Amino acid sequence: xSTPQDRRTFLTTSSLAxxxxxxxxxxxLRGAGRDIRRAGATETPDAAxxxxxxxxVRIDTTGAVxxxxxxxxxxxxxxxxxxxxxxxxxxxxxxRITIEQAIPSTVFADLSTxxxxxxxxQWLPLRTAGAAARDMLIAVAxxxxxxxxxxxxxxASEVRHRESGxxxxxxxxxxxxxxxxxxxxxxxxxxxxFQFIGKPVKRVDxxxxxxxxxxxxxxxRVPGMRFAVMAMPPVPGGIAASFNAAAARAVSGVRDVITLxxxxxxxxxxxxxxxxxxxALAVQWTHGANVRFTxxxxxxxxxxxxxxxxxxxxxxxxxxxxxxxxxxxxxxxRVSATYEFPFQAHATMEPQNCTAWVRDGGCELWVGTQEPNxxxxxxxxxxxxxxxxxxxxxxxxxxxFGRRITNEYATDAALLSQRVNAPVQLVxxxxxxxxxxxxQPMSVSRCEAVLGANGLPAAWRQRVAAAAVTASFGPQVAxxxxxxxxxxxxxxxxNVRAEYSHVPVPMKTGWWRAIQFVPNVxxxxxxxxxxxxxxxxxxxxxxxxxLTEESLADMHAAGATGPRFAVDRxxxxxxxxxxxxxxxxxxxxxxxxxxxxxxxxxxxYVAQVAEVEIVGGALKVTKLFTAIDVGQMINPxxxxxxxESGIAWALTAVLHGEMPFTxxxxxxxxxxxxxxxxxxxxxxxxxxxxxxxxxxxxxxxxPVPAVAPAIANAVFAATGRxxxxxxxxxxxxxxx
Amino acid sequence: MSEPADFFRQSAMPRYTLTVNGRPHTVSxxxxxxxxxxxxxxxxxxxxxxxxxxxxxxxxxxxxxxxxSRSCVLPVSxxxxxxxxxxxxxxxxxxxxxxxxxxxxxxAQCGYCQAGMLMTTAALLRTTPAPTNAQIDxxxxxxxxxxxxxxxxxxxxxxxxLLAKVPS
Numbered sequence: 001x002s003t004p005q006d007r008r009t010f011l012t013t014s015s016l017a018x019x020x021x022x023x024x025x026x027x028x029l030r031g032a033g034r035d036i037r038r039a040g041a042t043e044t045p046d047a048a049x050x051x052x053x054x055x056x057v058r059i060d061t062t063g064a065v066x067x068x069x070x071x072x073x074x075x076x077x078x079x080x081x082x083x084x085x086x087x088x089x090x091x092x093x094x095x096r097i098t099i100e101q102a103i104p105s106t107v108f109a110d111l112s113t114x115x116x117x118x119x120x121x122q123w124l125p126l127r128t129a130g131a132a133a134r135d136m137l138i139a140v141a142x143x144x145x146x147x148x149x150x151x152x153x154x155x156a157s158e159v160r161h162r163e164s165g166x167x168x169x170x171x172x173x174x175x176x177x178x179x180x181x182x183x184x185x186x187x188x189x190x191x192x193x194f195q196f197i198g199k200p201v202k203r204v205d206x207x208x209x210x211x212x213x214x215x216x217x218x219x220x221r222v223p224g225m226r227f228a229v230m231a232m233p234p235v236p237g238g239i240a241a242s243f244n245a246a247a248a249r250a251v252s253g254v255r256d257v258i259t260l261x262x263x264x265x266x267x268x269x270x271x272x273x274x275x276x277x278x279x280a281l282a283v284q285w286t287h288g289a290n291v292r293f294t295x296x297x298x299x300x301x302x303x304x305x306x307x308x309x310x311x312x313x314x315x316x317x318x319x320x321x322x323x324x325x326x327x328x329x330x331x332x333x334r335v336s337a338t339y340e341f342p343f344q345a346h347a348t349m350e351p352q353n354c355t356a357w358v359r360d361g362g363c364e365l366w367v368g369t370q371e372p373n374x375x376x377x378x379x380x381x382x383x384x385x386x387x388x389x390x391x392x393x394x395x396x397x398x399x400x401f402g403r404r405i406t407n408e409y410a411t412d413a414a415l416l417s418q419r420v421n422a423p424v425q426l427v428x429x430x431x432x433x434x435x436x437x438x439x440q441p442m443s444v445s446r447c448e449a450v451l452g453a454n455g456l457p458a459a460w461r462q463r464v465a466a467a468a469v470t471a472s473f474g475p476q477v478a479x480x481x482x483x484x485x486x487x488x489x490x491x492x493x494x495n496v497r498a499e500y501s502h503v504p505v506p507m508k509t510g511w512w513r514a515i516q517f518v519p520n521v522x523x524x525x526x527x528x529x530x531x532x533x534x535x536x537x538x539x540x541x542x543x544x545x546x547l548t549e550e551s552l553a554d555m556h557a558a559g560a561t562g563p564r565f566a567v568d569r570x571x572x573x574x575x576x577x578x579x580x581x582x583x584x585x586x587x588x589x590x591x592x593x594x595x596x597x598x599x600x601x602x603x604x605y606v607a608q609v610a611e612v613e614i615v616g617g618a619l620k621v622t623k624l625f626t627a628i629d630v631g632q633m634i635n636p637x638x639x640x641x642x643x644e645s646g647i648a649w650a651l652t653a654v655l656h657g658e659m660p661f662t663x664x665x666x667x668x669x670x671x672x673x674x675x676x677x678x679x680x681x682x683x684x685x686x687x688x689x690x691x692x693x694x695x696x697x698x699x700x701x702x703p704v705p706a707v708a709p710a711i712a713n714a715v716f717a718a719t720g721r722x723x724x725x726x727x728x729x730x731x732x733x734x735x736x
Numbered sequence: 737m738s739e740p741a742d743f744f745r746q747s748a749m750p751r752y753t754l755t756v757n758g759r760p761h762t763v764s765x766x767x768x769x770x771x772x773x774x775x776x777x778x779x780x781x782x783x784x785x786x787x788x789x790x791x792x793x794x795x796x797x798x799x800x801x802x803x804x805s806r807s808c809v810l811p812v813s814x815x816x817x818x819x820x821x822x823x824x825x826x827x828x829x830x831x832x833x834x835x836x837x838x839x840x841x842x843x844a845q846c847g848y849c850q851a852g853m854l855m856t857t858a859a860l861l862r863t864t865p866a867p868t869n870a871q872i873d874x875x876x877x878x879x880x881x882x883x884x885x886x887x888x889x890x891x892x893x894x895x896x897x898l899l900a901k902v903p904s
Contacts, residue, residue, distance in 0.1 A: 075846030075882045202842045209847035210835040212783020212823035219782035272773040349848040398848030430788040648883020671792040679885045680873045
């Protein structure tokens with residue numbers, strides 16, 4: 001897992017050169033994490049003191065270790081898990097570590113956070129960075145103690161000589177270490193020597209959170225700042241026909257009414273004054289053609305679309321149409337079903353916001369973003385300034401879930417700051433947040449299969465129709481992304497087709513936690529359950545029968561890069577979930593179990609069993625068993641937390657989540673209308689983390705997609721009613 | 737920064753003296769200004785969070801004379817005579833027990849809703865020292881999008897146990 005050719009080459013730079021870089025671009029290494037409330041205050045260039053062998057770690061002469069986190073913290077635990085990786089290799093004293101948030105720079109050119117990739121992508125760079133620093137400190141200590149370097153090790157921020165019991169603190173070694181060349185290929189620890197990796201470590205921001213001192217984007221305070229809200233067209237493409245700027249300006253505390261390309265901004269001395277000012281604008285909108293859009297009509301179009309061959313062939317094995325479209329015969333059983341998944345909102349607890357300060361030919365921003373470099377580029381373009389003049393601080397994100405991959409409001413904040421010549425905090429109210437989301441698109445899947453005499457599918461086809469998320473980001477539809485979970489259908493079937501059709505919608509569509517795996521796996525895993533029932537085979541056994549060495553063989557043959565699907569790992573989580581749940585133990589009437597599984601991008605493997613109870617037509621998800629294989633586990637506390645979080649996220653889609661559109665606009669703009677999972681709805685959850693010796697993968701998204709089909713399959717087991725559309729409405733269970 | 741620079745603007749607004757976290761604060765704000773925004777924008781007490789603005793999510797929960805209240809729907813004019821406590825100022829034994837239980841259970845994920853969760857729990861435990869799950873369900877109607885609910889419930893019980901162990 002740690003072959004030299006896998007590693008990044010950044011360590012070829014000498015520590016002195018990087019030390020100079022620290023001084024040259026102070027903000028790059030000493031950014032938002034330090035003290036965001038003192039934003040704008042002069043930052044003293046003290047970071048060059050001590051030892052900075054690479055961009056991820058600094059140690060000063062007191063022995064204080066600072067670890068730089070190059071991913072955004074949105075609850076998934078990167079500010080704990082990533083430093084654990086480096087600290088382990090370094091042998092640092094965890095209790096005395098300072099965490100610093102990276103900001104975009106030439107050094108940190110990709111801070112992108114998403115796709116459950118943070119741990120996997122940072123694993124080797126952070127281990128290598130920690131190991132290089134450790135080896136340099138050990139080299140100095142070896143000289144001082146007059147012992148061979150290989151008799152020394154590090155722990156608790158000391159270099160220790162086991163034989164003599166002697167130890168030298170890091171702080172005493174850093175000045176000499178800084179003069180050494182940085183090793184390009186340091187040896188990494190054996191897994192059994194890990195001190196932190198794999199052991200429970202509490203969230204580093206926990207104390208600040210429970211004391212109310214953790215800083216989210218909306219908590220940023222800059223001297224002289226103004227507060228702004230925007231009136232934006234409720235229907236995409238709408239324009240303001242009229243508005244009453246004078247009335248808004250008459251509201252006490254309102255300073256400016258400014259028209260931007262995206263809407264009309266009210267800038268005030270407080271958020272409340274801005275909100276009142278916006279109300280006073282009484283904007284009359286001309287909605288344009290999109291006012292005719294309704295999600296009901298879109299659903300009908302998607303249903304019609306999946307009745308026809310897909311526009312894009314995502315996968316083809318054998319000749320599925322020949323089998324599926326042939327005249328029925330007695331020997332072959334034909335099964336088909338259509339599954340529907342509605343539009344969804346992200347509804348992060350912290351509404352979207354950005355604080356921007358344009359001054360001195362540059363712009364400083366504080367924004368809870370999953371794409372700090374993207375914000376930097378976007379603002380540089382909007383203000384026609386060089387990239388280096390844009391500083392993007394990344395405070396904590398009050399939820400991300402993919403919503404904060406796009407931060408269009410950052411541009412508005414910067415433009416407003418420029419216009420009013422003061423720092424501006426632009427906030428979207430909850431209603432704005434619901435009404436202007438980048439929605440998870442509605443998706444309809446038609447699944448068809450022909451079962452052979454042995455009950456197993458001889459042919460399989462899944463046709464997906466949806467508005468492509470990737471179409472919101474560029475002219476090309478990226479089929480691979482839209483068909484996640486459908487194209488990589490893992491069951492070994494001789495004739496397979498996966499087809500995709502993009503049906504455009506006027507509103508923005510975006511990445512939602514677990515992205516297109518969610519609708520596609522809901523359809524796929526529900527349909528497998530239907531096939532198992534049609535074949536009269538236990539759904540767990542049926543899956544295991546179809547997970548063979550032939551699984552996804554065509555994809556492998558096509559030379560796909562990246563991780564390869566490991567059928568053993570998927571089989572293992574299925575078997576474990578079965579064991580955990582007592583799969584074969586009968587349940588009383590009115591209760592049922594369902595199972596579903598997925599390979600998440602061939603990096604993480606998940607199987608889940610749901611247990612449900614239906615009482616008087618009301619669905620209660622009582623238990624949720626998860627077996628998950630993410631390769632090397634970093635922090636069990638964080639990992640299990642992510643599984644439980646993923647279950648809660650999926651439950652919203654199962655029980656409530658649906659964003660209808662009528663008259664071209666989002667029909668639900670409050671938590672009263674757009675309900676999300678509550679405390680009372682949570683099942684008892686049991687999670688088993690598979691012991692695995694593969695490189696680590698992510699856990700933020702993989703626990704989401706199998707939850708809905710596991711529940712829908714459990715409802716069938718309990719009631720004989722097949723759920724093919726989410727959310728599961730009470731009407732679907734009346735009389736059950 | 738908390739007060740408008742312009743005297744005439746300021747003079748247009750009524751003044752209120754609020755008791756927040758045991759200290760008096762005088763603010764100029766329109767009578768209908770929700771307490772949430774007075775805390776956040778006038779007093780820079782940003783520990784109290786904005787989530788929905790209509791009292792549905794609970795992120796803005798503070799204590800008014802010790803009772804949990806959603807500050808986004810409370811006009812400043814209605815609370816001027818009350819004892820207001822925010823998470824930053826909640827330092828009694830109940831609040832501290834909640835904090836240690838929260839940390840012990842590693843409850844928070846993104847953490848944005850947790851101020852409201854903690855303040856709601858602290859108020860609950862003052863009146864109901866050993867809450868049942870049903871009582872917790874009834875009190876903690878706050879929303880958490882990270883889904884920290886399971887650990888949250890365990891932490892409430894743990895805080896109650898901590899308080900039972902150490903007499904006041």
